[in-house]
Amino acid sequence: MSLPKPPVTRQLLHTRRIECCGYHREDGLWDIEAYLIDTKSYSFPNKFRDSIQxxxxxxxxxxxxxxxxxxxxxxxxxxxxxxxxxxCPEITPRFALLKGLQIATGWNRKVKNLLGDIKGCTHLVELLAPLATTAYQTIYGATKEKREQEMAEHPDKKPALLDSCHALDCNGVVVKTFFPRFYTGATDKYQD
Incomplete structure (x- = not known):
């Protein structure tokens, strides 16, 4: 995948790499991990580390x-x-406060209230959004049979995934194809 070629010559200065991985544990739980690495293309002084190469x-x-x-x-x-x-590392124990929360509607707001600003680390908090998406992608795919059974038992319960993005708009072709019961077919897709 690549973006269109830039119109002018440019110099790389900063790279941020984010990697998220989802694991199924033998005890039935899931480990979802996210890593962030920032690097520069140049060396610079740093008061606490002398320099960063x-x-x-x-x-x-x-x-x-x-x-x-x-x-x-x-x-x-x-x-x-x-x-x-x-x-910076002194703040990491505060992230244990996430225990007991559920990744669901309002997740980003809850995280910001709990760990935003001086109560957390900006970069660790930033990782929680893609980490939540990775959790959903990992667990949703692996629990398909369980979801299908729940949908059969509660056929009128709208899946939480619907209306969560453009592709899963209840007015759209994806919902019409895969979730016809919840297809609304309204023509005014974007109400500002």
Whole structure:
């Protein structure tokens, strides 16, 4: 996949890599992990680390959430292996406060209230959005039979996934094809 060629010559200065992985544990729970690494293409001085060399991580941090099938968090662990300030790793224990929360509607708001601003690390908090999506993608795919059984038992219950994005608009072709019971067919798709 690639974007169109840029119209002018340019120089790479900063790279942020985010990787998210989902694992099914032998105890039936799920581990969802996210990692963030920031690097620069140049070296620069740093008061707490003397200097940060080109290609050396400015930030290297990660999160692991242990979840059940209902996206309820049983455990949360955060690490900061590289940061520009010596105090950054001190905040990681606060991410254990995620235990007991459920990834659901309002997730980003809950996270911001709990760990936003000085109550957390900006970069770890940023990781929680793609981590939540990865959790959903991991667990949703692996629990298809269970979902199908629940839909058969409760056929009038609208799946939470519907109306969550453009493709899953209840007015659209995807819902019409895969969830015809919930297809509305309204013509005014975008009401501002």
């Amino acid at each position: 080109a290609g050396e991580p400015l930030h290297a941090l990660g999160l692991r959430l242990t979840l059940d099938d209902n996206l309820l968090i049983h455990e949360a662990t955060a690490i900061i292996d590289a940061s520009p300030f010596a105090v």
